[in-house]
Amino acid sequence: MTAIELVQGDITRESVDAIVNAANSSLLGGGGVDGAIHRRGGPAILEDCRRLRAAHLGKGLPTGQAVATTAGDLDARWVVHTVGPVFSTTEDRSGLLASCYRESLRVAGELGARTVAFPAISTGVYGWPMDDGARIAVETVRAADTTVEEVRFVLFDERAYEAFAARLR
Numbered sequence: 743m744t745a746i747e748l749v750q751g752d753i754t755r756e757s758v759d760a761i762v763n764a765a766n767s768s769l770l771g772g773g774g775v776d777g778a779i780h781r782r783g784g785p786a787i788l789e790d791c792r793r794l795r796a797a798h799l800g801k802g803l804p805t806g807q808a809v810a811t812t813a814g815d816l817d818a819r820w821v822v823h824t825v826g827p828v829f830s831t832t833e834d835r836s837g838l839l840a841s842c843y844r845e846s847l848r849v850a851g852e853l854g855a856r857t858v859a860f861p862a863i864s865t866g867v868y869g870w871p872m873d874d875g876a877r878i879a880v881e882t883v884r885a886a887d888t889t890v891e892e893v894r895f896v897l898f899d900e901r902a903y904e905a906f907a908a909r910l911r
């Protein structure tokens with residue numbers, strides 16, 4: 743069974759095999775956790791992303807999918823980029839959010855990662871309510887059939903940490 747750990751802090755400071763990035767479909771950088779990962783990880787990550795766009799991801803990475811690059815200067819072997827759905831009040835996109843966690847674990851597991859750090863995907867600029875985002879994250883990781891041994895949710899602030907802690911209790 744996969745162990746689930748919670749940490750409050752900056753995901754770019756974590757030492758794990760794979761750090762998951764809440765990217766946008768362009769893979770060419772953005773704000774929030776994406777900006778932080780590219781800033782601290784250095785230009786090698788963006789170079790890899792550009793290569794992926796030039797190769798098989800010409801239209802970008804679809805929502806709910808995941809792809810790996812180098813982790814550059816981060817203390818990790820890979821960054822796994824996934825594109826969360828934008829929250830909608832008129833359409834249930836929770837399947838896509840669950841897919842982000844599942845697909846990221848699949849990609850990380852296939853690479854041989856044993857430890858994976860996740861941010862709270864879609865809960866920033868993409869507007870997903872934190873409690874529901876935490877529910878989907880925890881339920882999906884618990885149900886995942888994966889070789890990853892430890893999943894670490896790295897929550898940026900106390901509110902996010904508490905939302906995830908409540909789901910784990």
Ligand code: ADP
Nearest residue numbers: 752753764774775778861864865866867868898
């Ligand atoms: P999205 O577009 O998927 O909503 P954001 O990066 O805007 O992505 O936000 C996702 C979550 O990541 C938010 O809860 C935000 O507070 C958090 N976050 C932002 N920076 C960091 C960081 N350096 N480490 C961990 N989490 C972060």
